[in-house]
Amino acid sequence: MSSALEIEKGIYKTILEALFPSKSIVKVWSDEVSKNPLFASIEGVRVVQNKKDADILMLFHTYDIQKSDQAVFANGYLVLQRNKGNAVGGFYWQKGRPNLVFVKNKLQERGITLPKKLQSYIEDIE
Amino acid sequence: MIIKTSKTIIAVFVTTSLYANSMDIDYLLESYKVESDLSKITKSESNGFVDIFTREDMERMQARTLADIMKLFTVPYISRSNINSTMFVKPSQKSMPTSAVRIFVNDHDITASVYQSGALICGSITLDAIDHIEVYRSSASVEFGNEPSSIVIKLYTKDPSREEGGKVRVSGDGDGSSYISGYIGQTLQSDISYFVYGNTNQMKRDVYYNQGYPIKSDSTNANLYAGINYKSWDVEFGYFQTKTDPFLGMGKDVTPSGGSTDTRYSYIHLTKKFANEFRLQASIDLVDSQANMQDMSGIYAGDFGFVQDYSMDVADKIYSLILDKTFKTYSNSLYIGGFVKHKHTEVKGDFDTNSTDFRAHYNLYSLYIEDKYNFTPTTMGILSLKRDYYRYEEDEIDDKNEYIFRLGLIKNIANLQLKTFYTRTYYTSPIISLYSDGTNAPLITNRKLKSAQPTLYSLGARYKEKNQLANFRVSYIELSNPIKYDTNAGFINGDKTFFIQYEVSYTYKFDLKNKLTVDAYHGRRKDAMEYSPPYGGHIIVYNSYKKFDFFNMLDYRAPYSDYGIDVEASYDWTSSVRYHYTKDLLFGIKGENILDKGYKQVYKGLSYPISVFDRKVWFNVEYQF
Numbered sequence: 001m002s003s004a005l006e007i008e009k010g011i012y013k014t015i016l017e018a019l020f021p022s023k024s025i026v027k028v029w030s031d032e033v034s035k036n037p038l039f040a041s042i043e044g045v046r047v048v049q050n051k052k053d054a055d056i057l058m059l060f061h062t063y064d065i066q067k068s069d070q071a072v073f074a075n076g077y078l079v080l081q082r083n084k085g086n087a088v089g090g091f092y093w094q095k096g097r098p099n100l101v102f103v104k105n106k107l108q109e110r111g112i113t114l115p116k117k118l119q120s121y122i123e124d125i126e
Numbered sequence: 127m128i129i130k131t132s133k134t135i136i137a138v139f140v141t142t143s144l145y146a147n148s149m150d151i152d153y154l155l156e157s158y159k160v161e162s163d164l165s166k167i168t169k170s171e172s173n174g175f176v177d178i179f180t181r182e183d184m185e186r187m188q189a190r191t192l193a194d195i196m197k198l199f200t201v202p203y204i205s206r207s208n209i210n211s212t213m214f215v216k217p218s219q220k221s222m223p224t225s226a227v228r229i230f231v232n233d234h235d236i237t238a239s240v241y242q243s244g245a246l247i248c249g250s251i252t253l254d255a256i257d258h259i260e261v262y263r264s265s266a267s268v269e270f271g272n273e274p275s276s277i278v279i280k281l282y283t284k285d286p287s288r289e290e291g292g293k294v295r296v297s298g299d300g301d302g303s304s305y306i307s308g309y310i311g312q313t314l315q316s317d318i319s320y321f322v323y324g325n326t327n328q329m330k331r332d333v334y335y336n337q338g339y340p341i342k343s344d345s346t347n348a349n350l351y352a353g354i355n356y357k358s359w360d361v362e363f364g365y366f367q368t369k370t371d372p373f374l375g376m377g378k379d380v381t382p383s384g385g386s387t388d389t390r391y392s393y394i395h396l397t398k399k400f401a402n403e404f405r406l407q408a409s410i411d412l413v414d415s416q417a418n419m420q421d422m423s424g425i426y427a428g429d430f431g432f433v434q435d436y437s438m439d440v441a442d443k444i445y446s447l448i449l450d451k452t453f454k455t456y457s458n459s460l461y462i463g464g465f466v467k468h469k470h471t472e473v474k475g476d477f478d479t480n481s482t483d484f485r486a487h488y489n490l491y492s493l494y495i496e497d498k499y500n501f502t503p504t505t506m507g508i509l510s511l512k513r514d515y516y517r518y519e520e521d522e523i524d525d526k527n528e529y530i531f532r533l534g535l536i537k538n539i540a541n542l543q544l545k546t547f548y549t550r551t552y553y554t555s556p557i558i559s560l561y562s563d564g565t566n567a568p569l570i571t572n573r574k575l576k577s578a579q580p581t582l583y584s585l586g587a588r589y590k591e592k593n594q595l596a597n598f599r600v601s602y603i604e605l606s607n608p609i610k611y612d613t614n615a616g617f618i619n620g621d622k623t624f625f626i627q628y629e630v631s632y633t634y635k636f637d638l639k640n641k642l643t644v645d646a647y648h649g650r651r652k653d654a655m656e657y658s659p660p661y662g663g664h665i666i667v668y669n670s671y672k673k674f675d676f677f678n679m680l681d682y683r684a685p686y687s688d689y690g691i692d693v694e695a696s697y698d699w700t701s702s703v704r705y706h707y708t709k710d711l712l713f714g715i716k717g718e719n720i721l722d723k724g725y726k727q728v729y730k731g732l733s734y735p736i737s738v739f740d741r742k743v744w745f746n747v748e749y750q751f
Contacts, residue, residue: 004161077290118151
C-alpha cells in the first residue's frame with residue numbers, strides 16, 4: 001500500500017488531468033508553500049510563483065479570492081464554502097472522510113467535460 | 127458439540143469477499159482515508175508495544191463503549207468487579223493493580239481518582255467522540271508525562287477539521303437498553319475550531335439470584351466532552367457519570383438487599399504550545415463518588431466489623447501543572463518535563479451506626495527525562511528516568527521518593543522490527559490504604575505501606591509485509607512488595623513474585639476493506655495456579671460487500687477454576703452488519719455473546735460464575751450531517 005503522500009499525489013494528478021485534458025504542462029500556484037514539492041512531483045505539473053502565470057490556484061487557507069481568469073480549486077471545507085462563487089471544485093475532509101467535488105456551473109462556465117470516471121463527483125453547489 | 131460449532135464459525139469467518147483492486151478515484155480516496163489515519167501521526171513506537179484501534183475498526187464493529195474495545199485485548203483482558211465496574215485481569219491471575227492501567231483522553235489522565243484507578247468509569251466511556259485508540263503495553267514511558275503505570279490506553283478525540291459537521295446515533299437492544307449520542311465539530315476560521323459531544327445511555331443487564339436476593343447490574347451513564355482550539359491554545363472539558371445497581375455488592379454471603387454506586391468525574395484541561403516544542407498544561411479534576419451497599423450477611427468495614435448498611439462518599443480534587451519540552455537534532459530526541467499535582471481527598475463513611483470522616487492532602491512533584499538516540503537509521507536506543515516526590519500533609523504518613531527507570535532498544539531489519547525494554551517502575555498506593563484518621567475504617571490502613579515495584583523484561587518481534595503483519599511478544603514481570611489485604615492486619619506488602627506472559631498475533635489484509643486477525647496469549651504465575659483463564663485468543667474478521675460492512679469476532683478463553691468452582695472454556699461470538707443506505711445514513715444490527723457461552727467470572731461467596739457480557743442484540747441507526 002502506498003503512503004498517504006503518494007496517494008494524495010495520485011488524487012491531484014487525476015484532478016489536474018481531468019480539468020486540463022489538453023495541456024501537456026499544467027501551471028499550479030498554491031497559497032501553501034509546503035505543498036509545492038507535492039505538486040512539483042506530479043508529472044506534467046509546474047509550480048509557479050506568480051498567480052498570474054498559473055492555470056489553477058490551489059487554495060488551502062485563502063477564504064476570499066477575487067474572481068480571476070485562473071481556475072480555483074479549494075483544498076479545505078471552509079475554503080470551498082467561502083469561495084463557492086469561484087471554485088471549480090474541492091478536495092477536503094468532511095464527516096471523517098476525504099471528499100472530492102466538482103462544481104457543475106463552474107465546469108460549464110469553463111467548458112470542461114470531466115471524464116466518465118469523475119462525473120459522479122459533479123455537484124450543484126450554490 | 128462445542129468443537130463442531132467452533133468449526134462452523136471459523137468457516138464463516140474466513141469466507142471473505144475480495145474487493146476489486148482497481149486504481150480508480152474511489153479506490154484512491156478510500157486508500158487516502160486509510161493511510162491518513164490520525165493514529166499514524168500520534169502513535170509512538172518507542173513507548174512500548176502498541177496496538178491501534180482505528181476509527182474505521184470501531185465504526186465497523188459498531189462499538190459503543192470502551193468495554194467493547196477491551197473485549198479485543200489479549201493481555202490483560204476485561205472482566206467485571208463485584209460492584210459492576212470494569213476490571214483488568216492478566217491470564218491466570220486473580221486481578222491486577224488498578225493503578226497499573228492509566229487511561230488518557232488526548233493528553234489528560236482520567237485515572238486520577240482516590241482509588242488511583244479509572245475503573246469506576248472506564249468501561250462506560252462512550253466512543254462516538256473518539257477518533258482512535260492506542261494501547262501501549264510494557265510501557266511506563268515517561269513521555270506520557272504522568273503518574274506511573276505499565277499499560278496506557280490513549281483515546282484521541284475526533285479532529286474538528288476532519289469533521290466539519292456532526293453525527294447523531296441511536297441504538298437500542300431487545301432488553302430495553304438505549305444509547306443516544308451526538309457530536310458536532312467545525313473550524314470557524316483557519317485558527318479556531320471546536321468539537322462538542324454528548325451521550326446518555328441506559329444498560330439493562332441480566333438479573334441473577336442468590337438465596338432469593340436479586341443480583342442486578344443495570345446502569346445509567348452520561349458522557350460530555352467539549353474542546354476548543356485557538357491557534358496554539360487548547361481548552362478541553364470532560365464529564366463522565368455512571369450510576370449502577372450494586373451487582374453482587376460487598377456482602378460476605380453475596381445477598382444484596384439494595385444500594386447503588388454513583389460516580390461523577392469532570393475535568394478541565396488547558397494546553398498551550400509554545401515555539402520550539404515547549405508545552406504548558408494545567409488541569410483541574412473533580413471526582414465525586416457515592417456508594418451505598420446493603421447486605422443482610424454483613425459487609426466488612428475494618429475496625430467496625432461487619433455491617434448491614436455501608437455507605438461511602440468520596441470527593442477528590444486534583445490540581446495539576448505540567449511543563450515539558452523536546453529538543454531534537456538529526457539523530458537525537460531529548461524530552462524533559464516536570465509536574466506538580468496537589469491532591470485533596472475527602473471521605474465520609476456511614477457503617478450502620480458508626481461513621482468516619484477524614485481528609486487527606488498530598489503534593490506530588492515529578493521530574494522526568496527521556497532520550498531517544500538513533501545509533502543508525504534502523505537502530506534506536508531509549509533511556510528514561512523519572513523521579514517522583516510524594517509529600518503528605520498528614521504528619522502520620524511518611525513522605526516517599528520513588529523512581530522509574532527504563533532502557534529500550536528498537537532495531538529494524540528489513541521487514542522485521544525487534545523491540546526490547548527493561549523497565550523498573552512502581553504502582554502507587556491509594557490514599558485510602560494509607561490513611562483513615564485513626565478509625566481504621568472501612569479498611570485497616572498501613573501508613574508504612576511500600577509501593578509495589580514491578581520490574582519488566584520485554585521482548586517483541588514484528589514482521590510487516592505489504593498485506594501481512596505478525597507480532598510476537600514475551601514479558602517477564604517481577605513484582606516486589608505486592609500489596610495484599612488481610613482482614614486482621616490490613617494492607618500489607620507480600621513476598622516477591624513473578625509472572626510471564628506471551629502473545630502472538632497475525633493479520634492478513636485482503637484489501638482495504640477485508641482483513642483477518644488471529645491472536646493467542648498465555649500467562650503463568652510463579653506458583654502455576656490458574657485463578658483465571660491461563661490462555662485464550664481471538665479470531666477477528668472485517669469484511670465488506672457492496673453497501674454492507676461485516677464484523678465478526680470469536681473470543682476464546684480457556685477453562686479455569688477458582689474458589690472451588692470449575693468454569694468451562696468460553697466462546698464469545700460477536701457479529702455485526704452495517705448497511706450504508708446512503709453515504710450519511712447507516713443502519714446496523716449487532717449480536718453480542720451470541721452463543722451465550724461467553725466468559726464467566728467466579729466471585730467469592732457465590733456458588734456459580736456470572737457472565738461478564740450478556741447475550742444481546744443491538745439495533746443501530748447513524749446519521750451524519
